[in-house]
Amino acid sequence: MDTRLPSRRGLLGMAALAGATALTGCSTHGSDGSNGRGKASPAPSTTDLARLDDGPPADPAASARSRADAWRYTHLADTWDGSYKALAVTSRDDVWALGARGGLKDGKGPEALFLDHWVGDRWRSHPLPDGLTPKGALCELAASGPDDVWLANRPAQGIPSAHHWDGQQWRTLPAPPATTGQISGGGAVYGSWLAAVGPRLWLCVGGKTLHWDGEHWREPELPFEATAITAAPSEDPHGTPRVWVVGTADTDCGSGECYPQPASARWAHDGWQRLDTPTYRFPDPVPPEASASLATVVHDAERDRLWSLGRNDFNHGEVEEEPESETIVLTGDGDSWTKRRLPRMNRAVATATTVPDGTGSVLLDSRNRLTEDGKVRRLDSPGRLPEPPGPPSASPEKHDFGQPMECAVLCLVPGTRTVLAAGAVRFFPPGTNEQPLRPMLARYDADGDA
Numbered sequence: 001m002d003t004r005l006p007s008r009r010g011l012l013g014m015a016a017l018a019g020a021t022a023l024t025g026c027s028t029h030g031s032d033g034s035n036g037r038g039k040a041s042p043a044p045s046t047t048d049l050a051r052l053d054d055g056p057p058a059d060p061a062a063s064a065r066s067r068a069d070a071w072r073y074t075h076l077a078d079t080w081d082g083s084y085k086a087l088a089v090t091s092r093d094d095v096w097a098l099g100a101r102g103g104l105k106d107g108k109g110p111e112a113l114f115l116d117h118w119v120g121d122r123w124r125s126h127p128l129p130d131g132l133t134p135k136g137a138l139c140e141l142a143a144s145g146p147d148d149v150w151l152a153n154r155p156a157q158g159i160p161s162a163h164h165w166d167g168q169q170w171r172t173l174p175a176p177p178a179t180t181g182q183i184s185g186g187g188a189v190y191g192s193w194l195a196a197v198g199p200r201l202w203l204c205v206g207g208k209t210l211h212w213d214g215e216h217w218r219e220p221e222l223p224f225e226a227t228a229i230t231a232a233p234s235e236d237p238h239g240t241p242r243v244w245v246v247g248t249a250d251t252d253c254g255s256g257e258c259y260p261q262p263a264s265a266r267w268a269h270d271g272w273q274r275l276d277t278p279t280y281r282f283p284d285p286v287p288p289e290a291s292a293s294l295a296t297v298v299h300d301a302e303r304d305r306l307w308s309l310g311r312n313d314f315n316h317g318e319v320e321e322e323p324e325s326e327t328i329v330l331t332g333d334g335d336s337w338t339k340r341r342l343p344r345m346n347r348a349v350a351t352a353t354t355v356p357d358g359t360g361s362v363l364l365d366s367r368n369r370l371t372e373d374g375k376v377r378r379l380d381s382p383g384r385l386p387e388p389p390g391p392p393s394a395s396p397e398k399h400d401f402g403q404p405m406e407c408a409v410l411c412l413v414p415g416t417r418t419v420l421a422a423g424a425v426r427f428f429p430p431g432t433n434e435q436p437l438r439p440m441l442a443r444y445d446a447d448g449d450a
Contacts, residue, residue, distance in 0.1 A: 069369065069447070070380035071405065071421065077439035080388050082110075083424030084439050088141035088149065089411040093120030096141055096149060097422055099439055100134050110134045117146070129163040129170035140194040150196040152203060160205050162212065173201075176210050176217045190351045191228030191296025191309075197241035202267075204229040209245055209272070222272050224249035224263035228296045228351075230306070242334060243267035246308050248293030260291045262310055266334060278330060278339050280312040282323045289315035292328065300356035301414065306332045307362050309351045329370070343376050355410040357446040358417040366407040366421055369446075379444060381405055388427050388436045401428040405442060417446040 082101035089095050095118035102111030113134045115126040129151065132139070136156040143149040147167025154160045162173045193204040199214035207225035211218045226247040234240055249263040261279045265272040280292035294310035310328035327349055329340040350365035357363055361371045369377045384403055407423040421444070424437040 069377050071366070071382045071442045071444050073382045073385070073425075073440055074420075074443045075441040076385070076425070080427075080436040080438055082439045083406065083408065083437050084422035084441070085113075085408050086139050086141040087409045087411045087420060087422040088143035089413050089420055090143050090145050092413055092416070094118070094143070094146050095420070096126075096143055097441065098139055098141055098151070099422075101439075103135075113139065115151075119146070127170070129172055131161065131172065138193075140192065142194050142196040144196075144198075148198075150194065150201060152194045154193070154205060160203060160210075162201060162203065173212060174217065176203075176219075191246075191298070191354065192230060193228065195229045195231035195243055197231050197233055197243075200241055202229055202231065202243055202245075204245060207247070213270075220271050222265060223274060224265075227294065230297045230299045232299045232301065232304075241267070242299075244297055244299075244306060244334065245272065246294035246297045246310075248291070248310075257286075257289070259286065260293055262292055262294045262308075262328060262330075264294065264297070264308065264337070276336065278337055280326065280328060282312070282314065285319075287314035287322060288318045294328065294330070296351040296354050298354055298356060298362075300360075300362070302356065302358050303360055304333075306330075306334060306337075307354065307356065308332070308337070309349065309354050309364065311348060327364075329364075340370075341374060342370070343374070345376065350407075353407050353410045353421075355412055355419060357419055357444070358412055358415075359446045361446065363410060363419060363444070366405070366410060382442055385425060385438075387429055388438070403427055405440065406437075419444045419446070 079101060081103075082099055084097050084099040086098040087096065097116045097118070098113065099116075100110030100113045111134060113128060113132050115128050117124050117126045132151075132153045133155045138154040140152045140154070141149065147165070149165040151163045151165070152160055153163075159175050161175065164171045164173070195202045195204075201212040203210040204226045207227075209220060209222055209226050209229065211220055222245065224247050226245050228247070229243065229245045231241055231243040234242060244264060244266050246262070246264045248260045250258045251261045259281065262277045264275045264277045266275060267273075277294075282290055290312075291314070292310065292312040294308050296310075297306060297308040299306055308328075308330040310330075312326040312328055314322075314325070316322060324344075325348070327342055327345065329342055330337045331340055332338060345368070349368060353363070353365045355363050357369065359372075361369055363369050363379075364376070367379055369379060371377065381403075382405060404426045405421070405423065406426055407421045409422050411420050411422075412418070413420060421440075421442040423440060425440050427436045427438065429436070
């Protein structure tokens with residue numbers, strides 16, 4: 001594994017990428033155009049804008065120190081109707097970006113998917129497997145190198161598909177067989193739903209898990225509803241991959257209401273072995289429809305530990321005195337969990353973008369970094385970009401809605417302290433109701449301070 005920081009030309013687009021779907025949920029700007037701290041983001045200098053094509057500065061560490069805890073754009077695609085959907089990063093010279101484009105301005109949904117591969121000095125358009133569904137579907141990537149890439153496609157209804165790139169061609173796996181319950185792609189998406197190690201694959205779909213053992217599909221029994229999954233290679237090169245799944249289990253369903261609780265399991269002996277998972281409960285009187293669950297799980301390869309996030313919440317508006325909802329944060333060694341406390345936060349985190357940052361800390365989402373000593377730091381937005389081309393406005397808007405950076409996924413570059421974000425920049429040109437989306441990659445360089 002190459003443990004160097006990205007080179008001057010690394011991780012940045014020399015050629016324009018195609019577009020992708022509109023992705024929301026982790027905007028790093030406020031609605032007033034601020035950067036989330038109530039102050040306007042500084043405009044990037046001409047030099048900074050040039051670096052969007054030329055690469056990062058020669059000294060990435062110095063750049064990180066000059067704007068600590070701030071994102072900066074590293075690539076913008078040459079399209080105004082798209083966004084990245086998925087990202088897989090195995091090294092500074094091997095980045096896979098999946099997206100969709102078209103049909104976003106009129107709300108009809110994406111018209112086409114595309115895949116691009118960063119090979120260390122340029123982007124290359126990469127072929128896609130046949131039969132992918134762009135409209136209403138979710139996609140996920142996983143990779144261990146340029147000759148080992150997994151792509152899963154999850155339609156809103158029906159059976160998911162899985163595809164493997166071996167360096168020469170795509171192989172589409174057989175469709176998963178009929179299962180004990182309906183496998184549907186619908187429902188909320190919180191964290192990763194694909195995990196792969198070598199020839200083995202796990203999918204978390206419709207509250208169930210599917211396992212491809214290299215030859216056949218199985219639906220291993222799981223005593224709770226799954227929401228997210230992650231994997232890591234075995235410490236023994238010939239050992240079984242380490243895989244963990246999290247979700248929620250119904251409990252306390254006697255004479256009163258159920259109070260679902262967090263649940264987790266690890267892969268052992270070709271099946272799921274349930275783990276003891278901390279519980280959460282509001283003090284009596286418990287508010288209506290209370291529920292505690294885990295929404296994502298990620299593996300920190302640098303510290304060989306897990307992070308899992310979720311929410312202890314309830315149906316608001318039914319009682320006069322309401323307790324405060326709680327973001328759940330757990331960390332563990334793969335066998336047991338420990339609760340972590342968060343400072344008071346004024347909003348829930350976007351668990352679809354939780355990722356370790358290479359320093360022992362974790363990005364709860366694209367806006368908030370939890371340090372090892374329990375502090376939460378807010379991450380600044382990238383600088384403003386030039387507005388999309390178009391005729392000058394005859395009636396300028398009174399309000400500046402900024403340029404939200406809408407993130408789909410965050411990935412740590414292995415062996416570094418650099419996190420990449422994939423998604424889109426949303427523009428609000430004055431004098432028009434259109435909101436162009438420009439696909440983007442951004443980077444955050446962690447400073448390593450606890």
